[in-house]
Amino acid sequence: MRELVFALEYELGCNRVADILADHPDARIRSLSLHATEERLWRVDHATGEPGALDDIEAAFLNNDYYADCLATEECGASQNTRVLDRTDDTLVLYSDWERTPTCASVPHIARDHLGDGVLFETRHESRHYTWRIIHSGEGDVTAFFRDLDGAVGDCAKTEMLRTTNTDSTGRTDTGGYELSSEQEAALVAAVEHGYYESPREVDVGGLADHLDVPRSTLTYRLRRAEEHLAKRHVAGDRPIDAPSAPLYSNK
Incomplete structure (x- = not known):
């Protein structure tokens, strides 16, 4: 198994949630669950921050012009449903699912195309940086994955490779050969x-x-x-x- 970790750094105005998190530096969003099929994507996210930041994050997810993880730079016509599962003064848990259209693209769907089925995802979003950790079989085409990812994000984000390493049978990362980027x-x-x-x-x-x-x-x-x-x-x-x-x- 291989671990692939990279970050997307969004430009101003290209991702509503990235803009909100940049305005609220102490706010964070991490995935609790993330799944994708060829036609759909659904996920549960845990956001932390002050009440004003959580209000803005909730509004972005509930607005129909924001689709979690969709990389399309123009209206893609997807159908999204988002529900609030839990809300306190400093935490927000959201469930989102959307049905893709031919113009939709996302990291999980691009990963399915080039890294195969059974891919595992973990994400963390802070400020304009959206970090992805992917565990895959190691038999896919990572070069093609990044080529299509770069094409999907275009000028809206920069891609920063953080690491690519082996994992053992328990899913633990072998960091012996990994150095900082x-x-x-x-x-x-x-x-x-x-x-x-x-x-x-x-x-x-x-x-x-x-x-x-x-x-x-x-x-x-x-x-x-x-x-x-x-x-x-x-x-x-x-x-x-x-x-x-x-x-x-x-x-x-």
Whole structure:
């Protein structure tokens, strides 16, 4: 089995939820379940944030001009149904399903075309970055997958490869040969060199972003992913081999 992790970084105005999350930096959305057939896609999402952010996220999902995961840049004519499963002051759980049309495209459907059936998906959406973790058999055509993905997103998003590794029979990722992406490593090196991790800090994230000539949200995302990876590798080194892994959700 192979693990494929990448992120889509949406441009302003190309994805309503990405725009909302960029306006609410502390809000997050992660998938609890994600499934796709040739004709349909349905998923359950867990959003966290302040009440105003959750109001905006809920409104976007319930509006008929937003279809979760549809990559079509123009009206695609899909039929979507979204329901609120749970709502508190700081959490929102949404169920969405839509029936695709010939003009619809999505990451799960492109993955089905090139990576085969039985693909597993896990997603996380923060600011303009939409991170996908895919587990597949390893027998598909990853190059064709990214070619069609790039064609579907067009100029609306940049694709950033984060890692591609083997997984063992339990679904745990073998990170022994995985290194940080070049973008993550550059962010981490600059952060260390410019005193971001000193106490007190010698530079804040805004100043570091200016130095690297990248948006603040992009730098924050890359640092978080680099820190997450390094922390998990450190902890995994002290855990027994049968430690539970993060859940993945199946495409049936």
